[in-house]
Amino acid sequence: MATERKVTSTNYRNQSFLEEKCSLNELLDLVSKRWICEVLFCIEEGINRFKSVKEELSYISDTILADRFRLLEKYDLVSKEHFDEIPFRVEYTLTEKGQELCTLLEQICNFSDSLPACKIESKKKTTSG
Amino acid sequence: MATERKVTSTNYRNQSFLEEKCSLNELLDLVSKRWICEVLFCIEEGINRFKSVKEELSYISDTILADRFRLLEKYDLVSKEHFDEIPFRVEYTLTEKGQELCTLLEQICNFSDSLPACKIESKKKTTSG
DNA sequence: GTAGTAACTAATTAAATTTTTAGTAATGGC
DNA sequence: GCCATTACTAAAAATTTAATTAGTTACTAC
Numbered sequence: 001m002a003t004e005r006k007v008t009s010t011n012y013r014n015q016s017f018l019e020e021k022c023s024l025n026e027l028l029d030l031v032s033k034r035w036i037c038e039v040l041f042c043i044e045e046g047i048n049r050f051k052s053v054k055e056e057l058s059y060i061s062d063t064i065l066a067d068r069f070r071l072l073e074k075y076d077l078v079s080k081e082h083f084d085e086i087p088f089r090v091e092y093t094l095t096e097k098g099q100e101l102c103t104l105l106e107q108i109c110n111f112s113d114s115l116p117a118c119k120i121e122s123k124k125k126t127t128s129g
Numbered sequence: 130m131a132t133e134r135k136v137t138s139t140n141y142r143n144q145s146f147l148e149e150k151c152s153l154n155e156l157l158d159l160v161s162k163r164w165i166c167e168v169l170f171c172i173e174e175g176i177n178r179f180k181s182v183k184e185e186l187s188y189i190s191d192t193i194l195a196d197r198f199r200l201l202e203k204y205d206l207v208s209k210e211h212f213d214e215i216p217f218r219v220e221y222t223l224t225e226k227g228q229e230l231c232t233l234l235e236q237i238c239n240f241s242d243s244l245p246a247c248k249i250e251s252k253k254k255t256t257s258g
Numbered sequence: 259g260t261a262g263t264a265a266c267t268a269a270t271t272a273a274a275t276t277t278t279t280a281g282t283a284a285t286g287g288c
Numbered sequence: 289g290c291c292a293t294t295a296c297t298a299a300a301a302a303t304t305t306a307a308t309t310a311g312t313t314a315c316t317a318c
Contacts, residue, residue, distance in 0.1 A: 003269095003304075011276060011303050014163065014188050024166060024234060027241035032161030034143065034306065037153060050265050059143050061307060066266055075246040087315060090265065097244060104240055105153060108233055112156035115226060117204040132274080132299095140273055140306060163276070179295050190277060195296055216285060219295065 030075060035060050037105060039068045040094075043078055044102050048092045077101055159204060164189050166234060168197045169223075172207055173231050177221045206230055 005012055018025040031037055035057060042053045054065055069092060072078040077098035081091045094102065112118045134141055147154040160166055164186060171182045183194055198221060201207040206227035210220045223231065241247045 006303065009277090009303060010188065014276080017188060018163065018167065021167065022238060023241040023244070023247040024238035026247050027237060027244065028157075028161045028166065032157045034147065037157065038147065038150065051263090059139065059146060059307095062266070063268090063308080064306065067306095069266095075244060087264070100240060104233075104237055107236075108156060109151060109153040111229060111233055112152040115152070115156065115204060118152040118155050135273065138273060138307090143306085180293090191296070192278085192298090193276070196276095198296095216294070 030071060031101075031105070033068065033071070035064055036068050036071065039065070040072065040077065040098065040102060040105070043072075043092050043094055044099070050090060072098070159200060160230075160234070162197065162200070164193055165197050165200065168194070169201065169206065169227065169231060169234070172201075172221050172223055173228070179219060201227070 015025075015029070019029070038057055039053055039060075042048070042056050047053055047056050050065065050069070054060060054062070057065075069078070069080070072092075073080055075097075076095055078092045079095055081093070083089050083091065144154075144158070148158070167186055168182055168189075171177070171185050176182055176185050179194065179198070183189060183191070186194075198207070198209070201221075202209055204226075205224055207221045208224055210222070212218050212220065
């Protein structure tokens with residue numbers, strides 16, 4: 001995740017242009033990052049530790065998971081708590097804004113289920129439950 | 130846009146995993162593509178031809194704009210009409226689903242405006258109107 | 259002191275997306 | 289015929305994002 005963006009590129013200029021035009025573009029850039037919504041939903045369901053989220057989301061890597069927690073915290077969607085027990089543990093919980101976003105995303109989820117083009121994948125789900 | 134996805138990569142597997150888990154992930158993958166929301170909003174406002182959208186969205190390229198129209202059509206969010214006049218013209222209009230999505234995106238837009246982390250950019254807007 | 263766990267980070271590599279450049283078909287004007 | 293226009297497409301280069309590999313710190317168990 002270390003690689004910095006090239007602020008002199010047209011690629012960067014265009015993204016900035018869109019974010020300045022409408023903050024929606026900034027939020028979409030965030031929530032469309034791979035795994036991030038599922039991490040958010042895990043936390044909503046109480047799966048709120050590094051390890052448990054990692055187990056829940058089969059293929060996610062440590063690097064990405066750490067990055068997603070960091071982003072969600074940065075945008076004040078989740079808050080992090082470090083418990084100084086022995087052994088210590090870290091827990092993530094949704095903030096009010098995070099909960100609000102979950103609700104909005106669930107609405108979009110319902111909408112996407114109603115889209116014929118997204119149904120191709122949904123059909124597969126019925127076989128496994 | 131020609132380059133095909135590598136279906137044997139873990140990158141591909143992970144995206145598929147997410148899309149099968151929830152169709153939200155497929156829709157987010159679509160709406161987070163650069164320019165696509167703005168193209169959708171242009172059409173909503175009646176800026177509905179290739180050239181007029183291109184003029185409205187300063188930096189967008191032909192390649193991307195054509196791709197975005199194609200994607201929006203594929204997902205039945207917009208419909209394309211070719212008028213056999215002389216000179217011919219092509220117009221895009223929102224479908225019912227497209228209008229529904231716009232409404233949802235506008236809700237998210239309001240939410241993102243209320244997020245402190247997205248406010249940094251919003252402040253800039255006040256200087257220019 | 260060696261192995262193991264939780265929660266991470268840094269550097270590298272692989273893959274995807276976006277931008278750039280150049281070109282197409284159909285039509286009209288000169 | 290040559291240039292201009294609209295609505296595109298194809299191929300390549302640039303940039304960004306995600307995945308992989310290898311490590312860290314602080315602690316417990318043996």
